[in-house]
Amino acid sequence: MSLVVMKFGGTSVGSIERIRNVAKIVEKKKDKGHDVIVAVSAMSGETDRLIGLLKEITPDYSLREYDQLVSTGETACIPLVTQSLLVDGYDAISLTGLQIGMETDIAHSKARILNIRGDRIKQAISEGKIVVVAGFQGYNVETGDITTLGRGGSDTTAVAIAAAVKADVCEIYTDVDGVYTADPRIVKNAKKLDTISHEEMLELASLGAKVLQSRSVELGMNYNVDIMVLSSLEDKPGTLVTSKEDKNMERIVVSGVTSDKNQAKITLLGVKDEPGVAVKIFIGLAEANINVDMIIQNVATEDGKTDISFTVPKTDLIKAKAACEKLGKDAGVQEILSDENISKVSIVGIGMKSHSGVAATMFKVLSDNQINIKMISTSEIKVSCIIEEKFTELAVRVLHSAFITEKQNGQL
CATH class of the missing domain: 3.30.2130.10 (VC0802-like)
Known part of the structure; x- marks a missing residue:
């Protein structure tokens, strides 16, 4: 039995039907005997909708109020995922960034994680619960204000939690089935990679590849967290992002464009x-x-x-x-x-x-x-x-x- 962190993006939870599909994926993992922590984003389009409302009031909005508003997208999503698990007979609990002790600096809209206390996560896991955590959000200890981690921050949340609880792997579920040598929409014969190093993935992410957020890869590299990129829509092998040495890696001059x-x-x-x-x-x-x-x-x-x-x-x-x-x-x-x-x-x-x-x-x-x-x-x-x-x-x-x-x- 291992401890697995599973992260699902906005597209994966974009409707009630897809939320139920996410619950089934999580349940299969739990049925195999694993302890499971699930990090989720807001439903697809919800963050943009909330930002649009804020801009209707004023384009020169307060970043503190921005964080207060957009964090509600994830806060609203986690009970829906949790309730789907409960309906299917699985013991589960939803927790916000504040409730798991996701401490950040005060840089509103692009805060950086300082610490994760994680006591409630560990307690819930010890009780056999599936823990569903809100991605993207945290709080500043000094002010008590809600903060957000910037676009793609749910990836960062998932990897940070995996590092904090010493999970065996962090699985990132997206609308693609892995990391490709180039964007398949641009290069039709782009190939999916079975394995890629943290170092290469960090460069690709920081240079424009949108599969993983660069800060999440950096955390994975710094804390030696293996990240598996998988599709939430298809049951296919994904791409493992790891720091473990692979002799075949050095034979490939260029891994991605x-x-x-x-x-x-x-x-x-x-x-x-x-x-x-x-x-x-x-x-x-x-x-x-x-x-x-x-x-x-x-x-x-x-x-x-x-x-x-x-x-x-x-x-x-x-x-x-x-x-x-x-x-x-x-x-x-x-x-x-x-x-x-x-x-x-x-x-x-x-x-x-x-x-x-x-x-x-x-x-x-x-x-x-x-x-x-x-x-x-x-x-x-x-x-x-x-x-x-x-x-x-x-x-x-x-x-x-x-x-x-x-x-x-x-x-x-």
Whole structure:
């Protein structure tokens, strides 16, 4: 017998019929003798509906009240799942983030988990109950306020609980049946992976792959939690995300190709080329809770000026430009340019550590297809390029063909 955390997303609980289906999946797991904790999201579309109501009142809403409102989506869903289990004769209990002791910082709408007390979970499990927990939500100890973990936060909740209670595995049930080498909607011959490392999955998630939220993968990697990605709609084998060594992993140079259209580029022209100037700019952006990705600084001109370009989430562009305008005077910024018509395409693979020429091949493939590269970022296991947004799907297809399809066919 093992302890299993099962997480179901909004699509999986999008209707009463699907909630009953989720209950059947949970019951099968319990019938096999496992102890079960279930983390669920709000019903599909509910969070967007609540945000829409808030925006009707004012687009400039309080983030505290945002958290107070949208957290009710999960709070409403967990009793429905629990009641379905109770009707079928299974002992179950629903618990909110507050009730399980999900302690977070006070960064409303994107809070980070500080601690999970988990006493009520452990007590309920010891009594043989199935525990149904609200994902996405927690609370701040100092203020007592409800907080939310940001989009995809239910994944983070599930993995954090698995780490806290030392579960044997965390199963993430979605509307897809695993992790693919690319988005199957873009690449028809994309392949499902049986296994992928936490390291690779973290890169894919942070670079635009929407199967798992990056913070959940980071938690899994830090606390050595195995994550199994499964379909809630079909009984099929999934993809195991693990830190356990697999010799076959290193044989595959590129495990996945992904893209992210939620990107915008800001260029600061005429910045003073002096020690500490860049520090002030990026500290200011960090204090505004703006996540900066790629950064490029040009060689300084004879008059001691330089240009700095960086990318931010498209949703943060207005806020980022406003922060730069405030910081611009001290930095000597002459002009602020922005470009929303960009996207990021990336290749990821742990095999890159032991293979040379991967970046060069990527650049050649894009060049051969008349796709211009605006910015480049690399690490040991990934290469990312900023390109024009209109070329996104083409870039993903040709890169997948070059690094994965042809590799499988023995042509690379």
